[in-house]
Amino acid sequence: MTFQKNIQIISVLLPIHSKGLFSYISYVPVELGNCVKVSFGSKHLWGIVWSLQGIKVPNLKEITHIHPHWKASSNFMAFLHQCSDYTLIPLGSILRMVFPVPEILDWPFSWLKCEHSFSYALQECPWPGTFAQWVFSYGLQRVKKWIENAHLTSTEMNQYSSRYSCPILTPHQQSALKNIGNQTTFIEGITGSGKTEVCLSFIKSIVDAKKQVLILVPEISLCQQWVQRIERYYTGTIGIWHSELSEKSRKFHGWNILTGHSSIIVGARSAVLLGYKNLGAIVVDEEHDGSYKQAEGPLYHGRDMAVFRGHHEKIPCLLMSATPSLESYWNIEQNRYSHVVLSERYGDAQLPYIHMLDLKQEHSSSTSMITLPLREALKENFTKKEQSLLFINRRGYASLWVCYQCGFRAACPNCSVWLSVHHLPKSLLMCHYCGFKKSLPQACPECCGLENLKLWGAGIEKIGQEVHSFLPSARICMLSSDICGTPIQLNETLSKIQNQQYDILIGTQLVAKGHHFPNLTLVGIIDGDFALSHLDLRSGERLYQVLCQVIGRAGREKIPGKAYIQTSQIQHPLFCHLKHHHIQGFLQEELSTRKKYNFPPYVRLVSLTFSGTEENLVHQYALILKQRFPMEPFVEILGPAPSLINPLRRRWRWRIFLKSPKNYKIQNYIRKVLNNFTFPSRLRLHIDVDPYDFL
Numbered sequence: 001m002t003f004q005k006n007i008q009i010i011s012v013l014l015p016i017h018s019k020g021l022f023s024y025i026s027y028v029p030v031e032l033g034n035c036v037k038v039s040f041g042s043k044h045l046w047g048i049v050w051s052l053q054g055i056k057v058p059n060l061k062e063i064t065h066i067h068p069h070w071k072a073s074s075n076f077m078a079f080l081h082q083c084s085d086y087t088l089i090p091l092g093s094i095l096r097m098v099f100p101v102p103e104i105l106d107w108p109f110s111w112l113k114c115e116h117s118f119s120y121a122l123q124e125c126p127w128p129g130t131f132a133q134w135v136f137s138y139g140l141q142r143v144k145k146w147i148e149n150a151h152l153t154s155t156e157m158n159q160y161s162s163r164y165s166c167p168i169l170t171p172h173q174q175s176a177l178k179n180i181g182n183q184t185t186f187i188e189g190i191t192g193s194g195k196t197e198v199c200l201s202f203i204k205s206i207v208d209a210k211k212q213v214l215i216l217v218p219e220i221s222l223c224q225q226w227v228q229r230i231e232r233y234y235t236g237t238i239g240i241w242h243s244e245l246s247e248k249s250r251k252f253h254g255w256n257i258l259t260g261h262s263s264i265i266v267g268a269r270s271a272v273l274l275g276y277k278n279l280g281a282i283v284v285d286e287e288h289d290g291s292y293k294q295a296e297g298p299l300y301h302g303r304d305m306a307v308f309r310g311h312h313e314k315i316p317c318l319l320m321s322a323t324p325s326l327e328s329y330w331n332i333e334q335n336r337y338s339h340v341v342l343s344e345r346y347g348d349a350q351l352p353y354i355h356m357l358d359l360k361q362e363h364s365s366s367t368s369m370i371t372l373p374l375r376e377a378l379k380e381n382f383t384k385k386e387q388s389l390l391f392i393n394r395r396g397y398a399s400l401w402v403c404y405q406c407g408f409r410a411a412c413p414n415c416s417v418w419l420s421v422h423h424l425p426k427s428l429l430m431c432h433y434c435g436f437k438k439s440l441p442q443a444c445p446e447c448c449g450l451e452n453l454k455l456w457g458a459g460i461e462k463i464g465q466e467v468h469s470f471l472p473s474a475r476i477c478m479l480s481s482d483i484c485g486t487p488i489q490l491n492e493t494l495s496k497i498q499n500q501q502y503d504i505l506i507g508t509q510l511v512a513k514g515h516h517f518p519n520l521t522l523v524g525i526i527d528g529d530f531a532l533s534h535l536d537l538r539s540g541e542r543l544y545q546v547l548c549q550v551i552g553r554a555g556r557e558k559i560p561g562k563a564y565i566q567t568s569q570i571q572h573p574l575f576c577h578l579k580h581h582h583i584q585g586f587l588q589e590e591l592s593t594r595k596k597y598n599f600p601p602y603v604r605l606v607s608l609t610f611s612g613t614e615e616n617l618v619h620q621y622a623l624i625l626k627q628r629f630p631m632e633p634f635v636e637i638l639g640p641a642p643s644l645i646n647p648l649r650r651r652w653r654w655r656i657f658l659k660s661p662k663n664y665k666i667q668n669y670i671r672k673v674l675n676n677f678t679f680p681s682r683l684r685l686h687i688d689v690d691p692y693d694f695l
């Protein structure tokens with residue numbers, strides 16, 4: 001076959017769950033990174049020109065469109081490549097996350113303005129908005145018709161004028177700002193030191209340079225809080241990106257992000273992979289938070305991808321936390337990141353004084369979950385009209401429903417766990433893993449006994465009941481994902497707390513994250529030991545982080561704060577460091593433990609988990625896979641072993657762990673084996689590089 005001169009055969013990366021590279025023919029010149037539309041089976045897909053070489057085969061299909069405005073830079077392509085190479089997620093699956101709403105690539109990219117002849121449209125359209133706003137409100141078809149009937153002029157995005165006034169920083173904060181580097185910088189600042197304000201000053205320079213800034217947050221509820229903080233200084237469009245956006249909002253924000261119309265984007269984990277028009281910096285707030293690790297689907301760590309992206313796109317990446325993750329602390333020690341420290345709280349605020357309460361002594365004469373000193377402190381705070389926060393890391397009312405007559409315990413039919421008892425919003429037995437629910441039985445289903453039904457393990461609802469018993473007139477607010485289910489409900493509750501419509505807050509981890517309640521001066525930790533016995537290499541680290549963050553909510557303005565930690569392990573070194581706000585000491589000690597046991601961050605860990613509904617088959621394939629791995633002096637293979645919760649959501653899981661030195665490319669070793677390994681389609685294989693979930 002002979003080809004004409006400017007015919008190119010190229011490889012296009014398509015957003016499908018596989019390797020994703022396919023050959024196409026182009027009769028017009030294309031460049032690497034061009035966003036092109038092609039037909040694929042019965043569909044038309046947008047993809048990226050990945051290589052200017054393809055495979056010559058008969059009947060190659062041709063490229064139908066080249067996107068006139070959006071193109072992947074070589075740096076962005078290098079980032080996507082590394083992302084796939086490191087996480088072992090196929091490139092095609094990664095591209096699906098770059099263009100999660102591909103149809104917006106078909107929309108006009110310029111910003112349309114109404115002309116006089118558009119008056120008809122204006123009558124219906126309440127504001128001369130952007131194309132995305134019209135589509136958002138009226139639907140694409142209707143707006144397309146208006147555009148056809150009227151004469152619209154398009155203007156360039158960058159002509160949009162917005163103002164960004166800078167926060168006034170303290171000298172301490174100013175010197176932190178000056179030390180932010182061009183690559184990855186870690187801002188380690190104690191709670192309430194003004195990390196957010198420093199960050200808000202930093203992003204002004206990026207916005208002024210007409211580039212986009214992405215602010216990653218670990219929890220959807222923090223998006224709104226960030227938007228409010230940004231709005232104090234910025235008048236332009238703020239983009240939002242998270243999984244709870246409605247279909248319409250996804251399109252609206254997706255279009256603004258892709259076209260560069262939003263200069264500042266606040267988003268959860270998945271925002272790190274989006275195709276931006278012109279990304280200039282990434283900020284990762286509360287970088288230590290485990291929520292950055294995707295738990296299902298393609299498994300990646302949002303913070304790590306942010307660092308990769310910053311590195312490849314040669315833009316600053318700012319990691320912020322009061323409690324650095326051990327991984328980041330180690331990277332700081334290795335001089336991989338610039339390190340900026342904010343060691344004072346803003347204004348006159350001081351870190352809270354921490355009282356330790358020994359449960360072995362305090363509880364000896366009572367069944368109450370709140371010890372006498374904490375109870376007295378709550379009463380005193382209530383009298384002074386200051387807010388208090390009680391933290392307990394257990395949702396619902398109780399964690400076990402048991403019959404003492406016959407020994408029956410309510411268990412989940414889908415997972416090997418006990419069901420929790422909930423009374424809010426209504427009485428139920430519920431599984432915290434799969435969401436299974438059933439109404440609370442009146443009698444024991446086994447022996448029909450009524451007398452000896454008992455509840456074990458108090459959750460936040462029980463604590464609420466107890467507080468009400470000794471402070472009946474206090475306005476109590478419960479904060480957990482069951483009670484404030486949607487981001488809107490949660491944001492409403494958070495603003496009520498800020499407006500002091502509540503006296504006492506009782507919450508789970510939801511309250512630990514970055515909230516600023518000016519009148520909150522007392523924090524009580526109900527069960528300080530809750531994670532000390534977990535069989536997880538990060539449980540100590542996570543416990544320190546969550547307690548430090550919760551305690552950090554107290555005394556953030558003029559009135560000094562105090563905290564009470566109830567624990568039965570008062571001598572534990574973790575509490576000694578926590579009491580003295582001595583995070584360095586804790587991190588050093590934790591690092592030496594990790595080194596001693598050869599755990600991350602000193603080594604790389606990869607988990608390979610088979611799951612399926614037939615336990616034998618799952619086990620069998622896990623064994624076969626293990627045998628396929630050749631002996632290699634740098635790789636230690638552990639397992640296969642059943643997962644701790646087995647089954648989970650009716651699926652059995654067996655797991656293999658691979659451990660290797662960090663400088664050994666374990667991904668290549670795994671890829672080689674998996675390329676020649678097939679298994680029945682009713683099994684799933686989950687590959688997790690740097691796993692965080694050990695259940």
Ligand SMILES: Nc1ncnc2c1ncn2[C@@H]1O[C@H](COP(=O)(O)OP(=O)(O)OP(=O)(O)O)[C@@H](O)[C@H]1O
Pocket residue numbers: 167168169170173189190191192193194195196197198321322346514515516552556
């Ligand atoms: N330079 C400043 N000017 C005015 N207010 C400031 C300044 N710095 C900090 N603040 C105020 O102090 C409080 C704490 O600041 P900020 O939320 O930025 O701290 P943070 O270090 O991000 O806190 P955390 O890690 O606990 O979430 C906020 O109410 C903030 O508005």
Ligand SMILES: [Zn+2]
Pocket residue numbers: 412413414415431432433434435436649
């Ligand atoms: Zn379950």
